[in-house]
Amino acid sequence: MSRIARSLADLKPLASELAAARLAAEAERERVAAALRLAEQERRVFELSVGPVTPLRRMDRVMHDLAQPAPEPRQREADERAVLLQALSDEIDIESLLETDETLSFRREGISLEVVRKLRRGHWALQAQLDLHGLRRDGAREALSLFIHDSARRGLRCVRVVHGKGHGSPGREPVLKGRVRRWLVQKNEVLAFVQARACDGGAGALIVLLSGSA
Template sequence: MTKTVRSLADLKPLARELAASRAAAELERERRAAAQRLADQERRVFELTVGPVTPLRRVDRVLHDLAQPSPEPRQREADERAVLLQALSDDIDIDTLLDTDETLSFRRDGISVEVVRKLRRGHWALQGQLDLHGLRRDAAREALSLFIHDSARRGLRCVRVVHGKGHGSPGREPVLKGRVRRWLVQKNEVLAFVQARGSDGGAGALIVLLTGTA
């Protein structure tokens, strides 16, 4: 609203208002200048401390929510692992379970002799192998159990297990050879096994037939 000046007396209040307005504006300018000087000083101190700084180029981006990974059934896997290991005994007597041929082959009830002959002749292609060389008894038992279980779960039909001929063992006796046979006959996934042919490892390996092939 514009004031009407009627006399010189009316100019005094107006002059005071103008002076107060100018003083307030000047005070605001000084406040902003002081803030800028402080910011410049802090920036110089930072540069002297860490060296020259190049501002990063600002890039507009969209942040997406990351999908949470599926929970891993670790407890169930641990339970299955424990069951697999507990199921294999070193004390089982397998002499009556092995066929009394030159290689002491094995076939489960219901598996014909012809299946064993085919297995020995290499009728089924090898689809997997486990080498137990250098493993101690417990480690070998665990590795064999998990290998047979996993191979059957993946649908493998014929695999080879290398237990060695014992040339590097004390007394040159094959430490794992008998144990591997004992462990295999206890695995429900195993239908039959025979000693490997010479080209496949001979007396140091077994060819194992898994469920679903006979």
């Protein structure tokens, strides 16, 4: 075989490889083009489903940043309410803590008799009142505890607690009178209390002096 014939024979495999490469490249281009068409269809799926759409005309608008309401510490308030309620006992003996005068007044250790006298005379103006009429024991205990706690937190100094004279109770005995005294003695915010003057409720109410007022 001549040299030229042998050269042509050697080129045939190369030509076959080049043809195969061209076919593979063409197939790859077709695959890429098909993938791009599919991606475009997916991107425009909404438009292709509903038909041609017209963009809304842009309008100048002012967006206001609305202030979010402050979170309410409901769990903390519930916990505090539970602690306040549990802290007041009906069983505590307060006889030794009361002054054996005509109204059985109370003053915490370190509070002078003069403070009690001023409280009885109305030296401090009444700043708030709690009326316990119509409440049962547990309701009255919780209401009183929250009232004293809130009054002290607000910086109030002198408040009145109305427990009633017992005219509407069985036996005409004041149901809450003794309990209110026991509960008040257990409140650290209470410095002293006396029976109210006749003009302020008499035997049906107590005038209470809170921390910081002496």
